[in-house]
Amino acid sequence: MTAVASTQKSNLKTGLLAGALAIGMVGVGFAAVPLYRIFCQVTGFGGTTMRVSEAQAATVQAVSKTIVVRFDANQRGLPWNFKPERPTDTISIGARDMTVFIAENLSDQPIKGMATFNVSPAQAGKYFNKVQCFCFTEQTLQPKQQVRMPVLYYVDPKIMTDPDTKDIEEITLSYTFYPVDQAGKGS
Known part of the structure; x- marks a missing residue:
């Protein structure tokens, strides 16, 4: 494998990992409000x-x-x-x-x-x-x-x-x- 192909493969992995992380963070963002509301209702927090x-x-x-x-x-x-x-x-x-x-x-x-x-x-x-x-x-x-x-x-x-x-x-x-x-x- 050439150095260019190895770099491209590494960049692809990094890009896919960053994309998956971004999608995961968006999901956590949408889930945060209902999860926080449930937490507060269960514990009386705030x-x-x-x-x-x-x-x-x-x-x-x-x-x-x-x-x-x-x-x-x-x-x-x-x-x-x-x-x-x-x-x-x-x-x-x-x-x-x-x-x-x-x-x-x-x-x-x-x-x-x-x-x-x-x-x-x-x-x-x-x-x-x-x-x-x-x-x-x-x-x-x-x-x-x-x-x-x-x-x-x-x-x-x-x-x-x-x-x-x-x-x-x-x-x-x-x-x-x-x-x-x-x-x-x-x-």
């Missing part, structure tokens, strides 16, 4: 709340200690009015409760939005359990339409025994609505 079923929620016993839950609503780039029906609620830890957020399309066109959420303080996220929620679901509001969006939730009594959370007296549940274009991608 104030991400836990999602539970009705059956799981039914097994939790309420205690006499209460906690204040504050509700926050924001929108980014939507001609919507978005707010909680009531700004705070005092609940018994472990008891299921419901709050309602109200969204109104102020424009004269149908608009799609999707909400994300977080809990603060962040360490309380793993104890804030949502049984039913409108988050991560596209919501289409017709012109001037107003909708009520319920959130069914409870605070796990384990919050009282965790050294990092036992002194928390108030939790904030915050939602932010973002526009979704017609192709189903966030704007």
Whole structure:
């Protein structure tokens, strides 16, 4: 084999390896968001709340200690009015409760939005359990339409025994609505 042929073969291997690495990195990039979301939902990392079923929620016993839950609503780039029906609620830890957020399309066109959420303080996220929620679901509001969006939730009594959370007296549940274009991608 000549030196030129050997160099060409080496360059081809290097090019194929670089191409495979680039394709792999693109795949990891696409998988990162859903994997991060799953990680946060499983661990409560960064104030991400836990999602539970009705059956799981039914097994939790309420205690006499209460906690204040504050509700926050924001929108980014939507001609919507978005707010909680009531700004705070005092609940018994472990008891299921419901709050309602109200969204109104102020424009004269149908608009799609999707909400994300977080809990603060962040360490309380793993104890804030949502049984039913409108988050991560596209919501289409017709012109001037107003909708009520319920959130069914409870605070796990384990919050009282965790050294990092036992002194928390108030939790904030915050939602932010973002526009979704017609192709189903966030704007």
